Amino acid sequence: MTGVALKPNELEAYWMPFSANRAFKARPRLFVAADGVHYRTDTGRQVLDATSGLYCVNAGHGRRRIVDAIKEAAERLDFAPPFQYAQPQVFELANRLALLAPGDLNHVMLATSGSEAVETAMKVALAYHRAKGEGQRTKFIGRERAYHGVGFGGIAVGGIPANRKAFGAMLPGTDHLPSTYDRAHQAFSVGEPAWGAHLADELNRLIALHDASNIAAVIVEPTAGSTGCLPPPQGYLERLVEIAGHHGILVIFDEVITGFGRLGHAFAAERYGLVPDLITFAKGVTNGSVPMSGVLLRDQIYRTVCDGEDAPAGAPPRHLPELFHGYTYSGHPLATAAALATLDVYRDEALFERTREREAAFAERMMSLQGLPNVADIRPIGLMCGIDLHCIENRPGQRGYRAIETSFHELDLYVRVALDTLILAPPLIATDDELDAMTERVAETIRRVQ
Numbered sequence: 039m040t041g042v043a044l045k046p047n048e049l050e051a052y053w054m055p056f057s058a059n060r061a062f063k064a065r066p067r068l069f070v071a072a073d074g075v076h077y078r079t080d081t082g083r084q085v086l087d088a089t090s091g092l093y094c095v096n097a098g099h100g101r102r103r104i105v106d107a108i109k110e111a112a113e114r115l116d117f118a119p120p121f122q123y124a125q126p127q128v129f130e131l132a133n134r135l136a137l138l139a140p141g142d143l144n145h146v147m148l149a150t151s152g153s154e155a156v157e158t159a160m161k162v163a164l165a166y167h168r169a170k171g172e173g174q175r176t177k178f179i180g181r182e183r184a185y186h187g188v189g190f191g192g193i194a195v196g197g198i199p200a201n202r203k204a205f206g207a208m209l210p211g212t213d214h215l216p217s218t219y220d221r222a223h224q225a226f227s228v229g230e231p232a233w234g235a236h237l238a239d240e241l242n243r244l245i246a247l248h249d250a251s252n253i254a255a256v257i258v259e260p261t262a263g264s265t266g267c268l269p270p271p272q273g274y275l276e277r278l279v280e281i282a283g284h285h286g287i288l289v290i291f292d293e294v295i296t297g298f299g300r301l302g303h304a305f306a307a308e309r310y311g312l313v314p315d316l317i318t319f320a321k322g323v324t325n326g327s328v329p330m331s332g333v334l335l336r337d338q339i340y341r342t343v344c345d346g347e348d349a350p351a352g353a354p355p356r357h358l359p360e361l362f363h364g365y366t367y368s369g370h371p372l373a374t375a376a377a378l379a380t381l382d383v384y385r386d387e388a389l390f391e392r393t394r395e396r397e398a399a400f401a402e403r404m405m406s407l408q409g410l411p412n413v414a415d416i417r418p419i420g421l422m423c424g425i426d427l428h429c430i431e432n433r434p435g436q437r438g439y440r441a442i443e444t445s446f447h448e449l450d451l452y453v454r455v456a457l458d459t460l461i462l463a464p465p466l467i468a469t470d471d472e473l474d475a476m477t478e479r480v481a482e483t484i485r486r487v488q
């Protein structure tokens with residue numbers, strides 16, 4: 039399929055997610071095909087993909103092995119009921135994910151979106167404490183500027199004001215750590231900034247306020263992604279995990295973006311030598327090809343809820359589900375096949391190791407943008423980078439929207455923009471020349487929106 043003729047009135051029916059609908063429909067941006075690090079538009083232009091779709095196409099677009107696996111699954115088994123029945127590949131996938139995860143995160147639950155993974159992790163945390171006889175542990179600690187998807191739990195622990203303000207009480211009983219970002223102390227840091235580890239101590243303040251015995255879990259993105267790529271200060275995550283562990287508070291790393299190579303490891307937890315209690319993942323698990331997400335969790339959590347270990351009430355009856363939770367599409371055959379093929383590609387092409395080796399060169403390219411008009415900060419880590427542009431006075435997001443239009447219509451570049459921040463996350467397969475081209479086009483975008 040190449041040309042797609044759409045008239046403006048044919049765009050009206052679809053209410054686009056997280057989009058400026060009216061502006062888009064006045065001047066649409068349409069992708070009809072993709073290959074490698076390029077999209078093709080409805081008018082046949084090749085557009086460089088500087089954000090791996092939406093941080094998910096880590097192995098590049100149109101991977102034959104993944105496409106073939108999906109086709110084979112679609113022809114063989116279109117759907118299998120995931121409740122009380124299963125298809126064999128989900129067990130293979132769970133084992134392979136557990137092998138990739140740190141420590142004893144040996145159990146996996148599956149869902150479809152990152153938002154569902156977050157809700158699942160939060161519910162598992164509640165169920166775990168309840169099974170242990172600590173059902174009063176119901177509060178969750180999130181962080182300012184965090185993004186944990188759009189479920190009521192996720193927006194409640196999330197910290198992006200615009201995502202919260204229209205949605206009432208959300209999930210009651212949450213509180214927030216301060217954001218780890220402080221431009222005055224951290225501007226133009228490469229990787230983890232030196233300043234800010236002490237911000238983890240704020241967890242102690244929240245524990246004093248709410249009492250540890252009431253807190254179920256603390257949830258953080260190892261590097262906050264959607265808010266503009268905020269790497270954790272050196273030592274911050276280590277301190278947070280230590281404090282939470284000391285008080286029996288579960289730690290959830292939301293690795294929906296940082297999982298599957300973005301920071302040079304299967305999971306960012308490994309980069310810091312940490313073992314959180316739960317890890318949420320999505321996006322890169324299927325290279326973005328079929329929706330899939332999930333939660334990895336530690337042995338102790340599974341054994342407590344399912345086997346009744348350390349549970350005052352003992353194990354639940356054998357004929358009943360141990361946890362009343364799940365989705366019609368948990369472990370869908372097409373997604374499972376896509377995930378298995380994706381993991382093969384990551385392994386056979388050593389894409390995580392390759393990312394580690396290229397991190398410094400990528401950072402160098404990003405830092406070369408310092409000094410361009412209105413650039414307020416640049417934050418590279420792994421193969422991801424946030425570039426803040428000064429906002430036009432009293433018009434947050436306007437320069438950013440211009441950057442979206444300019445890069446797409448004039449420079450054949452797709453880059454994710456959140457308000458006035460450009461967020462690059464190139465496919466891990468991008469060549470040096472392709473990274474150079476992305477850097478040049480980002481530079482030109484910045485110049486044109488000054």
Ligand code: PLP
Pocket residue numbers: 150151152153154156185186187188259263264292293294295320
């Ligand atoms: N958690 C994090 C850290 C994310 O970055 C995202 C999406 O970008 C989500 C959760 C939500 O994922 P989804 O959009 O698949 O629901």
